[in-house]
Structures are given as C-alpha cells and as structure tokens.
Amino acid sequence: MPLASRSLARLINSKLRTNTLVGFQLKCFASTQTTDLKEVLRELIPKEQKRVAAFKAEHKDTPIGQVTVDMIYGGMRSIKGLVYDTSVLDANEGIRFRGKTIEECQAELPKAKGGEEPLPEGLFWLLATSQIPTQEQVDWVTREWNNRADIPQHVVTMLNNFPAQLHPMSQFSAAITVLNLNSKFAKAYSDNVPKSKYWEYIYEDSMDLIAKLPTIAAIIYRNLYRDGTAVGAIDPKKDWSWNFATMLGYDNKYFIDLLRLYLTIHSDHEGGNVSAHTSHLVSSALSDPYLSVAAAMNGLAGPLHGLANQEVLIWITKLVEKIGITPTDEQIKQYVLDTLKTSVVPGFGHAVLRKTDPRYTCQREFALKHLPNDNLFKIVSQLYKVVPSILGDIGKVKNPWPNVDAHSGVLLQFYGMKEMNFYTVLFGVSRALGVLAQMIWSRALGFPLERPKSLSTDGLMALVAAQKKAATGDKPKA
C-alpha cells in the first residue's frame, strides 16, 4: 500500500477506534428516563438524523479509502462500504456493542434476580439507544416481549408438518418468513405511510419478531428432539431467556444464565458479516423485518458462518470417537493435521479478528467457573493450546486463534443440550437482536436501496489497464 494510503488507513482506523471507545454520540442526547423504548428512540432519532445530515453535507465527497483488485476478488475484505452503528469490531480487541466491550456489558447491564450474566433485553436496549438501561427499562422490555410472544396458528401448523429431516435452520428461517403475513411495516408501506415514519413500524415488527423467536425455536426443538411435546406458556414474570430455556425444557439455573450470556454475545458483530450484511441488504429493498431476518438466517446457516458451532461439536465428537475422551496433546495435534488434509479446522480463524475472540474468552471463563473438570471442556482447552501454532505454521491462515464457535457447543452439551444441529438456531435467535436494532436505525436514517457496482472480469481488466495507461502513458496490453 502506498505511504499516503497507509497513513489514511491509519487515520481512519484510529478514528473508528476513537468513536468506538468514547461510545455513541446518542448518549449525550439522553434526557428521558421513560421505560418505553419507542419513546426513547423517538427522542433520539431526530437529533441523530440532524447530526448525520450535517456530516454528510460537509463531507459527502471526502474519500475514505481505496479499493484494490485483491479486495474485489477477496470477498470485499476491508472495503469500508457500510454504515452500521450498533457495534464495531476491532481486529485485535474484538467486538464492542455501542462502544462497550463484552466485559463491560457483563459488568454494567442489568441481570436477572439470582443471575450473574447480563439480560439480553438490556443488550437490545443498549444496541438500540447506546444507553445502559436501568433495571426498570429492562423489565419493561421483558414485559413487552412476553406480551408479544404468541405465534399464529398457521406457523405452528407449518412447523408441525415439516419433515424431521429438514434442518432446524431451514425450519427456523421458513417460520420467520411466513410471520410476515402480520408485518406492520409491510401494511404501513402499502398504506403509503410517510418515509419519516418507517422506523416506527420496523420497531413494532422487530419487537414482535424478537418476542416470537424463542417460541418458534422451542417448537422446532421439541418437534425434532422431544417427541413434539408442548412448549408450554410464557411466564409473564420471567425474563426472555428464562422463558426460552423453559420452553426448550431446561430448568437448571446455570443453563439459564448461560443462555443469557449466549444470547447477549452472539447478537451483533458489526455490519459486514454474512448475516448482518444480508439483513442490511434485504431490508434496504424495504422488505419487512421478517423477510430480512429470514434472509440473514439463511446466511447464518452456512458452515463458514453460524453453522460452524455445529461443525465444531461434530468435529470434537469424532475426535473423541477416534482418540478417546482424554487424549494427549500429541494425539490432538495429529487429529488436527489429519483434518487439514480435507477441510478447515472449525471454530478457528476469522475474516476480521486477529486475536482470540473475546466471545470465546468469556465462554471459557464461564466454563472455568462452572465446569472446570468437564472432559470436553478440557479438550477445548487443549485445542486452544495446540491448534493456533499448527494453523500459524501453514502460513496462509491470517488468524489462527479460536472464534466464538469453538466454545459454545461444549457448554450447551454440559447442560444436556446435545443436539448439535440445533445450535445455530440459538445463534439465530441472538443475531436477530443486533440486526433488528440496526434496521430500526437504517430506516430512521433513511438509508437508500443498497446497490454496489459490479464489474465483469473483462471490464475490471480494462479498467486496470486504462488506469495504468493514464498513470504511466504506457499502452495497455491487448
């Protein structure tokens, strides 16, 4: 990279970091203590609209980077082409939700009575408003979600009629799609509601959808793995994760707390990852939140994205079958080398991160506290010791460290959830929090239809040749 571009990149990165570190400007605007999230947004949105409009007016022609041929062929890595406010990912530090690290979220977000992990309700509030909510505000979100949790009979019937062989993620995404029958945004759009009000209907659909996701997920789980037994009713006095765990059939208080942590940390990972980017793209066509989140779930179902948590457990299970439950480091090393002959090592590597994923670290800390002697956890720890140096030695792997998926399955297994095919559905329930919080803002800020320019290979070659000619005066090669 030329020197000028390098210093530009450094400047942008440091700005991004600074913005992340100070947190989101919305904080300064908070003046109300209402518990109604929509009212808080109603107060914040006009101010942020003004701030963004002023920024755009002043800097609309300011370049912020360059695009190389390598980036275009390389999955658009590092191209800064999206605005996504709810979270920002630093390659070394990991994710910050509206400026807060996972550790800070664990310390600052309200918890359930008797629980030690943050309530995802609070994380959603933080993502949507950039403010740490009070206990009353979180309780209000819990009540809203509990009140909106009922799902239409046609969705239940559809789920009950799916063949047992259909992957839980396909069932999940199909159910979310058909919920759009009741989309308030789709109706408002067809009733010609003004653009300035779009966000209000996106908000309503978002709250409805988040409320319904645990019930849908639990029906899928029970249909597939619990003989179709009923999920039971929502307890209006309990939090979202407690109800989810109960509907799934789990009552261990540590599992419930694990679910709170799981649903918090999987929610958002800035805007360029497959699921977030997909929902951002689809909703830019003004597809309603149900259609946009269903699309995101189809991306999450890919083995290089969310499905990796299932893949990790399948891979560790095969490891145990092959070399036993208490293998040596040397045996594990050989197993990893054998894997590399045919596939990637699941749970390791990342498109952006260059250090151990803090989502991995917080799950490891949970395991050290609650299941230090579990044999599978010990294997995960051995993998942490052995895999990075093997991947590092290959030379081409940019990040040899573990990601979130390397750990989650082992924790779920410990509490009895052994159905690996289901794990990505849990991820999906959580990911909806992030992409929907952003969708409210994307419509509030009036983001237009997303439509990047593509080039054919011939067109790209001609463009490069023309640029070379312009720069050097050389004739382009035929």
Ligand SMILES: CC(C)(COP(=O)(O)OP(=O)(O)OC[C@H]1O[C@@H](n2cnc3c(N)ncnc32)[C@H](O)[C@@H]1OP(=O)(O)O)[C@@H](O)C(=O)NCCC(=O)NCCS
């Ligand atoms: C996440 C992932 C898709 C990122 O891909 P990426 O941004 O292209 O990663 P890199 O730039 O480091 O890839 C460079 C090369 O290293 C390989 N590589 C990356 N991670 C690897 C891993 N865990 N095991 C083996 N090889 C790996 C890539 O396949 C690629 O090889 P290629 O040039 O022959 O195609 C990749 O690390 C991966 O496949 N990990 C395993 C699946 C996983 O855990 N996914 C969940 C992510 S949260």
